[in-house]
Amino acid sequence: MTTVEEPAGPAGPAAEERPIGFGRMKRKEDPRFVRGKGRYVDDVKLPGMLHGAVLRSPFAHARIVSIDTSAAEAHPKVKAVITGETLAGLGLAWMPTLSMDTQAVLATDKVRFQGQEVAFVVAEDHYAARDAIELIDVDYEPLDPVVDARRALDPAAPVIRDDLEGRTDNHIFDWEAGDRAATEEVFSRADVVVEQTMLYPRVHPAPLETCGAVASMDPVDGKLTLWTTTQAPHAHRTLYAMVAGLPEHKIRVISPDIGGGFGNKVGIYPGYVCAVVGSIVTGKPVKWVEDRSENLMSTSFARDYHMNGQIAATRDGRILGVRVKVLADHGAFNSTAQPTKYPAGFFHIFTGSYDIEAAHCEVTGVYTNKAPGGVAYACSFRVTEAVYLIERMVDCLAAELGADPADLRMRNLLQPEQFPYQNKTGWEYDSGDYPACLRKAMDLAGYEELRREQAEKRERGELMGIGLSFFTETVGAGPRKHMDILGLGMADGCELRVHPTGKAVVRLSVQTQGQGHETTFAQIVAEELGIPPEDIDVVHGDTDQTPFGLGTYGSRSTPVSGAAAALVARKVRDKARIIAGAMLEVSPDDLEWTKGRWSVKGDPAMTRTIQEIALAAHGALELPEGVEGHLEATTVYNPPNLTYPFGAYICVVDVDPGTGAVKVRRFIAVDDCGTRINPMIIEGQVHGGLADGVGMALMEFIGFDEDGNCLSGSFMDYLLPTALEVPAWELGHTVTPSPHHPIGAKGIGESATVGSPPAVVNAVLDAIGVRHADMPLTPGRVWQAMRHGQVEAPQ
Numbered sequence: 001m002t003t004v005e006e007p008a009g010p011a012g013p014a015a016e017e018r019p020i021g022f023g024r025m026k027r028k029e030d031p032r033f034v035r036g037k038g039r040y041v042d043d044v045k046l047p048g049m050l051h052g053a054v055l056r057s058p059f060a061h062a063r064i065v066s067i068d069t070s071a072a073e074a075h076p077k078v079k080a081v082i083t084g085e086t087l088a089g090l091g092l093a094w095m096p097t098l099s100m101d102t103q104a105v106l107a108t109d110k111v112r113f114q115g116q117e118v119a120f121v122v123a124e125d126h127y128a129a130r131d132a133i134e135l136i137d138v139d140y141e142p143l144d145p146v147v148d149a150r151r152a153l154d155p156a157a158p159v160i161r162d163d164l165e166g167r168t169d170n171h172i173f174d175w176e177a178g179d180r181a182a183t184e185e186v187f188s189r190a191d192v193v194v195e196q197t198m199l200y201p202r203v204h205p206a207p208l209e210t211c212g213a214v215a216s217m218d219p220v221d222g223k224l225t226l227w228t229t230t231q232a233p234h235a236h237r238t239l240y241a242m243v244a245g246l247p248e249h250k251i252r253v254i255s256p257d258i259g260g261g262f263g264n265k266v267g268i269y270p271g272y273v274c275a276v277v278g279s280i281v282t283g284k285p286v287k288w289v290e291d292r293s294e295n296l297m298s299t300s301f302a303r304d305y306h307m308n309g310q311i312a313a314t315r316d317g318r319i320l321g322v323r324v325k326v327l328a329d330h331g332a333f334n335s336t337a338q339p340t341k342y343p344a345g346f347f348h349i350f351t352g353s354y355d356i357e358a359a360h361c362e363v364t365g366v367y368t369n370k371a372p373g374g375v376a377y378a379c380s381f382r383v384t385e386a387v388y389l390i391e392r393m394v395d396c397l398a399a400e401l402g403a404d405p406a407d408l409r410m411r412n413l414l415q416p417e418q419f420p421y422q423n424k425t426g427w428e429y430d431s432g433d434y435p436a437c438l439r440k441a442m443d444l445a446g447y448e449e450l451r452r453e454q455a456e457k458r459e460r461g462e463l464m465g466i467g468l469s470f471f472t473e474t475v476g477a478g479p480r481k482h483m484d485i486l487g488l489g490m491a492d493g494c495e496l497r498v499h500p501t502g503k504a505v506v507r508l509s510v511q512t513q514g515q516g517h518e519t520t521f522a523q524i525v526a527e528e529l530g531i532p533p534e535d536i537d538v539v540h541g542d543t544d545q546t547p548f549g550l551g552t553y554g555s556r557s558t559p560v561s562g563a564a565a566a567l568v569a570r571k572v573r574d575k576a577r578i579i580a581g582a583m584l585e586v587s588p589d590d591l592e593w594t595k596g597r598w599s600v601k602g603d604p605a606m607t608r609t610i611q612e613i614a615l616a617a618h619g620a621l622e623l624p625e626g627v628e629g630h631l632e633a634t635t636v637y638n639p640p641n642l643t644y645p646f647g648a649y650i651c652v653v654d655v656d657p658g659t660g661a662v663k664v665r666r667f668i669a670v671d672d673c674g675t676r677i678n679p680m681i682i683e684g685q686v687h688g689g690l691a692d693g694v695g696m697a698l699m700e701f702i703g704f705d706e707d708g709n710c711l712s713g714s715f716m717d718y719l720l721p722t723a724l725e726v727p728a729w730e731l732g733h734t735v736t737p738s739p740h741h742p743i744g745a746k747g748i749g750e751s752a753t754v755g756s757p758p759a760v761v762n763a764v765l766d767a768i769g770v771r772h773a774d775m776p777l778t779p780g781r782v783w784q785a786m787r788h789g790q791v792e793a794p795q
């Protein structure tokens with residue numbers, strides 16, 4: 001890795017600092033991880049615990065004629081067999097989805113995708129449970145499946161959701177944003193209009209740890225404890241309370257260490273509900289952990305957006321307008337994750353980073369016989385699709401105009417003085433200096449030199465490509481005046497307590513899955529209070545121990561919960577000021593704060609450290625009227641706006657003309673996430689996201705055959721990139737603090753996954769001189785594209 005422009009201390013740029021506050025610091029959680037001492041859901045072992053396994057549908061679409069569970073029930077180690085019928089008796093056969101649709105927990109009438117949950121067996125051990133599901137005899141009557149979203153609305157297409165009353169087709173929603181008339185007007189006066197159809201294929205978050213749960217219903221006090229792989233423990237608890245009718249205070253959701261989430265662990269899966277029911281039925285704790293194939297085939301996919309884009313411009317390369325039509329494949333149940341008001345998430349951020357006169361989009365969602373989902377996989381609710389669309393369209397326009405893609409972008413980027421910028425579909429971008437960011441990426445890449453090299457190589461028949469992308473994200477959902485998930489406002493609570501000896505504990509409503517919150521949130525409090533991060537314990541992932549909040553996804557932890565942590569620390573600091581005033585026998589107004597201490601203005605010797613103040617707050621000191629003892633505070637943060645991280649990426653590839661194999665030779669990423677809490681963690685986040693992006697652009701794809709069989713149910717078929725497929729990343733950054741965030745930080749967790757796929761695709765297409773080919777650009781597809789021009793992705 002090359003890091004550009006880190007302050008180069010005597011020990012070199014990557015050296016660890018020992019910051020009391022922001023800075024490069026090793027992760028506090030890593031000692032336990034590198035020693036193999038992490039504690040994941042599958043590590044939870046309780047006395048008398050039973051094991052569950054799910055029987056899944058072999059068909060994509062079939063009517064269930066009958067289910068015979070007698071042989072499974074007769075298995076000596078089986079304790080319970082649960083079917084849709086059992087659940088229907090409890091009113092639990094169906095559950096609400098994050099998009100206010102319903103989803104079968106266990107199928108009763110029909111199966112609607114291959115891998116759908118049909119029955120749940122609880123047995124003494126995992127092997128017996130897996131053996132026993134083989135003993136269940138289900139009689140299916142196969143139906144025609146709808147596999148291709150483009151055919152879902154054919155009048156002749158079978159109706160997938162005949163469980164929904166009055167439903168006669170596979171249509172879910174139509175949604176639009178922007179100004180249709182204004183967009184038509186700019187298109188009518190444009191010199192050039194370029195149109196391109198493209199698919200953002202179905203991909204999967206594929207975290208290393210699959211999903212699972214251990215449910216323990218205490219038959220004595222009626223309390224349910226659920227250890228589960230969730231990115232949003234509090235929201236899950238509220239939903240369990242609403243769906244199962246259990247009292248919320250009698251539910252404890254614990255999310256222990258999480259082995260990657262990436263959006264896969266936002267929703268509630270049937271397996272979790274089955275584990276709960278299994279525990280209620282047997283009176284014993286029940287563990288259910290899915291295997292890799294179950295994770296890939298049945299849990300939330302991402303993307304599957306069929307997009308048609310049009311971009312209008314003047315002959316000299318001024319972009320005037322963009323319009324898009326999207327057909328969104330939502331699978332068998334609409335369980336996409338996004339704020340209630342936005343059925344297409346934040347897709348309408350597709351005007352990207354450019355100063356555009358008008359824009360309009362229409363999105364139609366349809367059901368197909370595929371796994372449900374549409375989750376925000378490293379994507380703040382369809383931002384990834386939006387960035388891909390606009391960054392591909394800009395390259396198509398450059399090709400049409402014969403313009404250099406960097407020049408064309410530079411020419412149309414928003415200018416620093418335009419912020420805060422109201423875009424044409426209703427978003428207010430908070431801050432940015434886009435041209436400086438792009439310039440920096442071009443300098444790091446040596447852009448002009450690369451173009452010269454490319455021209456020389458072309459002469460010799462060698463295929464080298466240079467691809468750019470410039471992205472703006474919208475993260476930190478969200479302002480509760482226009483955002484909620486299933487009616488829950490998107491605010492986050494935070495509690496901070498400083499113990500008498502000056503050590504502190506901060507309790508968060510968000511949940512780390514590997515992002516390093518135990519470190520960065522301690523750093524935020526350290527920055528505000530001057531208590532060293534190692535003296536601050538970060539508690540999260542347990543609803544009994546943390547304040548309510550909506551959890552971690554859409555890179556919202558730093559923008560929302562990070563703000564709460566800073567503000568709660570400021571509350572404690574304010575209280576410490578009053579106590580310091582009493583200690584020093586001066587008015588609090590006469591005190592000034594320097595990190596870690598309150599001192600008398602003009603008399604620095606008269607001072608009290610935060611640790612001394614903490615002790616006094618718990619001691620015999622006479623406190624001023626109205627001041628309670630102890631040193632602690634709570635807060636709830638409602639973000640006034642989202643934050644808008646951005647970045648400029650440049651990818652250099654070499655394509656083998658004989659085989660179509662793509663080698664990513666260089667990748668330059670300049671990110672701006674505002675104030676940087678921990679540069680080392682930020683670099684780690686960017687590295688991971690870039691690898692993710694290369695994977696999606698070149699390898700990853702959930703495919704189906706025409707019968708709806710999932711062809712990507714293992715890591716032999718669903719290809720994740722490894723160190724062999726990725727280059728040594730070259731990173732740089734600019735810093736434009738968010739004006740409305742207490743510490744000026746914006747999210748970073750998803751930036752690289754959002755921004756990198758178009759850079760890679762643009763590079764490959766630049767190398768082979770083809771206007772468009774759909775991801776993933778596997779050697780076969782590239783080879784085909786070289787011979788036949790454009791290539792569309794299969795289903």
Ligand code: PCD
Pocket residue numbers: 207231259260261262263264375376377378379380381513514515516517520521552553554555556557558559673674675676677678679681682685688745746747748749750
């Ligand atoms: N300025 C700044 C920002 C940030 N930071 C840092 O970094 C991290 C991140 O952050 P953010 O951006 O805020 O984010 P969050 O919320 O925390 O997280 C989330 C994300 O994160 C990412 N990353 C990661 N990593 C890991 N390791 N693992 C995981 O799983 C993951 N996932 C992914 C995803 S996908 Mo979604 O869910 O789909 O919506 S969303 C997401 C953290 O630690 C923090 O604090 C800093 O330092 N600074």
Ligand SMILES: [Cu+]
Pocket residue numbers: 302303375376377379380381382383384385
């Ligand atoms: Cu997305």
